[in-house]
Amino acid sequence: MVGIDKINFYTPxxxxxxxxxxxxxGVDPDKFTIGIGQSKMSVPPISQDTVSMAANAAYPLLTKNDLNNIDLIVVGTETGVDESKSVASFIHQLLDIHPFAKSVDLKQACYGATAGLMMAVDFVRLHPDKKALVIGSDISRYGLNxxxxxxxxAGAIAMIISSSPSILEIEEVSVSMTKSIFDFWRPNYSKTAIVDGKFSNEAYISFFSELWHEYKNRTARSFEDFSAFCFHLPYTKMGKKALMPLLDAEAPNNKDLLLEHYQLSTTYSRDIGNIYTGSLYLSLMSLLESTLSSLKENQRIGFFxxxxxxxxxxxxxxxVPGFKDALLTKQHDTLLNDRISLSIDSYTDMFNDELAIDSEGNHLFKQDKTDNGVFFFKGVENHQRLYGKNKE
Structure with missing residues (x-):
């Protein structure tokens, strides 16, 4: 049995x-809060980047045993900080993991963390006495107005994968699909993504439908075999758009249960926004940590x-039995409830704040006064990114 032993998230x-x-x-608020289903949006200060958020997500999970037994670190991200050096290599140092662990990044838009999870599960199946650390960390930017x-x-998720998981056993059968399309992409020369919104929505829905039918053919399972389904959530209405057409033939009780659990899985995303590679696993935490969830041990959850x-x-x-005891519900409630609400001007200033690197490759600054992360980005010196750690 291999799966998720610990899981956590961090957001600025x-x-x-x-x-x-x-x-x-000058937009009707219902378009944002009801139409796409978002209420709040995390905004990172310049002192929080993909690396620092990843470290902040993983740090609370790690015991001495974990540090000594994690032999693989995989980071899924589409907003890495260097064209060559991996985020995972920074994480390896910041978290003080033993020197003989592999550390790599995986990139495929918002799928990266899942690729990392599958890689980690296979690794632990071959090395059951070892563990793997999987992280998804990203900052989603499209531009003001x-x-x-x-x-x-903005945010990050972190998972420890082991052969004795305390939360979720990952089952062996899965179905993947690839098509080279341009629904969302970010060229190397652009700081913001290019999106064909209508096509992207259509592609997402089409992929889920095709994959579901292939999954059914390979497994002979139906929606009745699932107590919940978690989705990648670029916004909280997206997964429902894909799920609803396939539930038309379902019995009312099962349809209602899946939709109820879907709604619970969107709570954290509604208050954080799109975190790209970590979004699917943020929805899992939202579902499991909801006081309204009726999920029980040995029940099956699907993932898209x-x-x-x-x-x-x-x-x-x-x-797995006792999964609720391994959740960090109280810590997550505190993290979200203690955040600072920005004015429009402060949001604009924070969004526009950028590194002003001089000809020698230097720009150092102090940690943003609103930033309470344990790990933070300090700036660049001699073209090298530097990170700090606060005392707890």
């Missing part, structure tokens, strides 16, 4: 209320991972 300490942003942009502005966000461009996968997992 600052956010903007989308109702206020809508009013400022852009069509995608309201679906931005989608990364534009495009690669997608459907897989499943079973909840």
């Amino acid at each position: 300490n600052t956010y903007i209320k989308l109702e206020e942003l809508a009013n400022y942009r 852009s069509s995608g502005e309201v679906t931005q966000g 991972s989608y990364g534009s461009g495009a690669v997608a996968e459907i897989f499943s997992g079973k909840l």
Whole structure:
């Protein structure tokens, strides 16, 4: 049995209320809060980047035993900080993991963390006495007053994969699909993504439908074999758009249960925004940590991972006995409830704050006063990114 032993998320300490942003942009707030299903959007200060967020997500999970037995670190990201050096190599040093662990990044839009999870599961199956650390960390940026502005966000998830998981056993059968399309992409020369919104939605829905039918053919399973389905959520209405057409033939009780659990899985994303590679696993935490969830041990959860461009996968997992005891519900409540709400001006300034590197490759700064992360980005010296760690 191999699966998720521990899981955590981190998001920056600052956010903007989308109702206020809508009013400022002259848009009906219902378009944001109901139409796409988002309420708040995390906004990262310059002192929080893909590396620091990843370290902040993983750090609370790690015991001395983990540090000595993690032999693989995989980071899924589409907003890495270097064209060559991996985020995982930074993480290896910041978290003080033993020197003989492999550390790599995987990139395929929002699918990267799932690719990392599958790689980690295979690794632990071959090395059951070892563990793997899987991270998804990203900053979603489309630009101020852009069509995608309201679906931005920032955050990271971290999972420890082991042969004695405390939360979820990952089942062996999964189905993947690849098509080379341009629904969402970011050229190397662009700081923001290019999105064909209508086509992207259509592709997401089509991929789920095709994969589900292939998954059914290979496994002989139906929706009745699942107590919940978690989705990659670029915004919280997206998964429902894909799920609803396939539930028409379902018995009312089962349909209602899946939709109820789907809604619970969207809570964290609604208040954080799109975190790209980590989004699917944020929805898992949202579902499991909800006080309204009726999920029990040995029940099966389905997962739909989608990364534009495009690669997608459907897989499943079973909840293990005592899974609720391994969740960090209180810590997550505190993290979200203690955040600082930004004014429009502060949000604009924070969004526009960029490194001003001189000809020698230097730009150092102090940690943003609103930033309460344990790990933080300090700037660049001699073209090298530097990170700091606060005392706890």
